[in-house]
Amino acid sequence: MRKARGFTLVEVLIALAILTIAVLGVAATTALQSVGGSAGAVSFGQAAVTRGYYLSTATMLAQDRMEQVKRVQYRVGTDPFAPGNPPPGFANETPVNGFPNFDRLVTVAAGPATDTRRVTVTVAFTLPTAQGANPESINITTLVAARP
Template identity: 45%
Template structure:
């Protein structure tokens, strides 16, 4: 008997190419949607993960500044907060001024007494961190704000 080598027919090759093309296009579309590239918003996929990372970093930076401010001594006789819109030594930090965080800026504000704070010996401290997040039409600014109330400590004797 003779060994005959049989190859693929033209129809089999065309069907295999069609199946392969559909599979490759499906993977490409899935990657595009997950990266936020073709999605109408960044509420899913890798776009959402990127935005969540920015929000997490902004929350960390806001909480860090708030903890620094909470360490100040605030008594009725010794107010280290100073006068003005922000505590002494805690001026606004613009974009590119925080080492390691060029995409973020932060500001601290405080108010003493009513109507913002419940009593005259209590300060309302608010720290806001701004960041540039990617969106459908390029970068847009978002922010995270944390706040706390700080009561005056008794005078040291």
């Protein structure tokens, strides 16, 4: 018996599907780079990685400060969370120690009920782009209630 030579129809269709996906991926990346992307001068992929780094670092810094603020003892009659002022020991950091491109601020506002406070931690940063610098920020807010 002779062996058949060549490709089957199924093999050709699978190869075409894989090739189509690859070409569309390259075309999409090229189109996004021509638009400018987040970081402009660098490739679109690198811009996404850079923005991801800044966002994850800002989120980590905000969560870290929020956990420190939550440990402050807030009891009825003593109010370390006076609205308009950061709690004692949590002065605004411009820039955050060890993170020169990040600023961290703690703000306190009156809460929705008596003896509650709305605490917001904001971490601001400047993202480098082709057009210059793009200021962005991350906010985390929680309610703190006085304990008896």
